[in-house]
Amino acid sequence: MGLKIFNTLTGRKEDFVPLQEGKVGMYVCGVTVYDLSHIGHARCYVAFDVVYRYLRGSGRSVRYVRNFTDVDDKIINRAAQTGDAPVDLATRNIEAFHRDMDSLGCLHPDVEPRVTDHIPEIIALVERIIGNGHAYAAPDGSVYFSIDSFPQYGQLSKRNLDDMVAGASERVDEDPNKRNPLDFVLWKPAKPGEPWWESPWGRGRPGWHIECSAMSARHLGETFDIHGGGKDLVFPHHENEIAQSRAASGKEFVRYWLHNGFVNVDQEKMSKSLGNFFTIRDVLALYHPEAIRMFLLSTHYRSPINYSARNLDEATGRIEYMIETVGKVEAALADGGPEGGEAAADVARVRGAIGEAMDDDFNTAAALGHLFELCRAANDWVARKRKTPGRIETLSAIRKVLAEAAGIFGILERPPATVLSEIRDRDVARLGLDVVDIERVIAERWAARQAKDFARADALRTELSARNIDLMDSPQGSTWRVRRQAQE
Ligand SMILES: [Zn+2]
Incomplete structure (x- = not known):
């Protein structure tokens, strides 16, 4: 039996047959670097880190590409708030992301392309899509993908185009530049003060979806084996990637689509407004990276996972x-x-x-x-x-x-x-315990035992136990560990 992969596109588990035997091209959508990454990102990138490790470990030669979205509305808005240049904000968050990934023990992808380094490729791709009759330039300098030109739209997310059109046309805030309300933007005109590049449609910048079509083609070719990301990206992001790439090349785009499930926090959807939002850093301060990997990998990557102290x-x-x-x-x-x-x-x-x-x-x-x-x-x-x-x-x-x-x-x-002592350091920090004080009480108890004052020794053991400290006695002395919620 060889490797089988569940393919979101077909909705089935399939034999994995790469384009070229022994070689695998894999693209995973990266982060938009306007802020620190959160536990949802940790889940996605640890899951695909293990996919990468397993494919490599089984003797395949893998080329793993993961992008950085370093120009985008969120980055521009955040940079305006903090007074940074958007490029500086992006660079700082890329460095922070790398530190988080290193802490979590994720291997580096083979290529980590940035959008701002691929503008010529993006413009060429948009021109090609227009040339093939699948996109059009609007009078305001935008370029839109024409949904009506691509009947397979909705195949990945299993949505029906007619239903979507009916739903979208009920909305009143319709953009007059679009021919169909579902058309999505490939190129945006720059507003004053925003980053821009010269293009055949005037000064502007790429829409979000086009970057992944352009960068995957550049680094993996027009057809490649595996494309991954979170389930939240199936629609519209990945649906749009398929439309763009196939409209340009006329070829199959991705052979296997993999999507990881959501992270809930205490059984609720994680969100900033609910106050149950955790950055990777927050979590690393409380739990050891190997414990976090164990937590994330103890559930199948496609299933939802529940982040809780227990x-x-x-x-x-x-x-x-x-x-x-x-x-x-x-x-x-x-x-x-x-x-x-x-x-x-x-x-x-x-x-x-x-x-x-x-x-x-x-x-x-x-x-x-x-x-x-x-x-x-x-x-x-x-x-x-x-x-x-x-x-x-x-x-x-x-x-x-x-x-x-x-x-x-x-x-x-x-x-x-080393790892065991790092784990204990985090246990101690999480409960706000004082190591010096704990070790003082343990020494006192040891002295009481040596003096055969067993009543005193037992009282001190009870006192430690009340502070979640468990003692393990041996002829050489006592060692200790912090009792966790799950062991209570
Ligand atoms: Zn993407």
């Missing part, structure tokens, strides 16, 4: 368990033992199951479930007697699968002790 705590517990497992496996292997046995067959079976889950439309939720199962087995093998036949072979096979999975999911790649 779900993030739960994901933190899962990643912590996996990281601890990696540490224990490494320690056991370093400790060594008698060799010459055979690795348990279960390891190969779980490895196969992870691959099958990923081949099934990138089912990361199922794949991580298998990985979790492997970690349980790993702990079991670590705990067995050193001389158990096959123990070293099994643990070393497990370590290989863990390393492979680390590459696919972008987790478990850093030294376990």
Whole structure:
């Protein structure tokens, strides 16, 4: 069984057959850089990061393109408020976006084109669409795509053109420059004070949708394999991209359309007006990046996902368990033992199951479930007697699968002790705890135990527990961790 992908265009799961065997061209719509990115962006770009990692890891040569919309109404309006030049605001937010993506462990795409670097390509594309009779220039210097010239319009979003026309013509605020109320803009005339470029239609700038048709053609060709983005982009953005690209080239545009589901916050739609809006930075201050990836990837990319403290705590517990497992496996292997046995067959079976889950439309939720199962087995093998036949072979096979999975999911790649302490730092910060104070109480309790004052030691343990601190005693001393909501 090979890779199967759910294609929004056909509404079916299909065998993945790229244009050229062994090569994949992939385009994902990027951000409009007028502000910091939010948890919805994190979901989209982590999902496609894993698609990219998996395609590469399975031996394909992938060219991943993700654009920046760096000229747009939102950028112009925000820059007017802050007194920045639009280009400076955009550049600053691009840098911030890169830092967020690096923190989240997302690999860099192969190309990150900016709209303002592709104006000649955009103008040439608009001219071609006009030349093919699919667009027209209006007297005010705008260029519109003519919906009536493209009968397939609505195919991706499964909308009926007649219904849309009927709906749109009821609106009273109709633009007199448009021939059909559904026609969308390819080129806009510049208002005073706005950024502009010379064009055959006067000074102006591109509409939003045309940039992705122009930049994908430039960097991937007129037909390519995978186009991704959030579900909110299906209509009108991706519908319009299809219309533009096919009107220009006359060829198939994209072979597989992938769309990720929404992020809700505490079961509600995330929005600034509801006050439940989180930037990636807000979330990174509270939760470890590997916990965030675990949270995002524990649901299939097409399903909606619910951001809540409980779900993030739960994901933190899962990643912590996996990281601890990696540490224990490494320690056991370093400790060594008698060799010459055979690795348990279960390891190969779980490895196969992870691959099958990923081949099934990138089912990361199922794949991580298998990985979790492997970690349980790993702990079991670590705990067995050193001389158990096959123990070293099994643990070393497990370590290989863990390393492979680390590459696919972008987790478990850093030294376990470092990540565990970073996780605890965030637990402490989230609850507003004072580490120095906690360690003082722990030292006091340890002294009471040494002095055999068990009543005092128990009282101090209870006091710590009331502050969500759990102690783990060993002959060498006590270590501690923060109890999370999901563990209560
Ligand atoms: Zn786009």
